[in-house]
Amino acid sequence: QLHLAESGGGLVQVGDSLKLACAASGYVASGYVTSWFRQAPGKEREFVGGLRWRDGSTYYSDSVARRFTVSREGTTDTLFLRMNNLRPEDTATYYCALVSSGIIWPTRTRYNIWGRGTQVTVSS
Helix, strand or coil: CCEEEEECCEEEECCCCEEEEEEEECCCCCCCEEEEEEECCCCCCEEEEEEECCCCCEEECCCCCCCEEEEECCCCCEEEEEECCCCHHHCEEEEEEEECCCCCCCCHHHCCEECCCEEEEEEC
16 A cells, blocks of 8 residues: 655745655556645645656646746655745645556546645745
8 A cells, every 4th residue: 555645844934945755655656646735724625736757747736836846856756845935825734645647637536645744834
């Protein structure tokens, strides 16, 4: 059984940067996609960005494009989310999720494996 665990969240100031990690325990096939979602209090869980393991291609929501970067480093099964120029509206619990599909779905219902999340709070 594959499990995901997020880390790296915290309390930061407006304009700061933060890097989250999503570690997978278990085998991650090259055809899989792992994505980041976030959920603010009282709001729906929304897609942030994702990466396809086979070729490293990425896809982002418009709200974070050019500020956030999804990446993997080396040959580990760890996904990262680098967040720059953070804003108060980026405050949320950030989750990573995995789908055994070659498509980076921006829809949370497509994903069947989820981590427990890590809290990011941006203070003004």
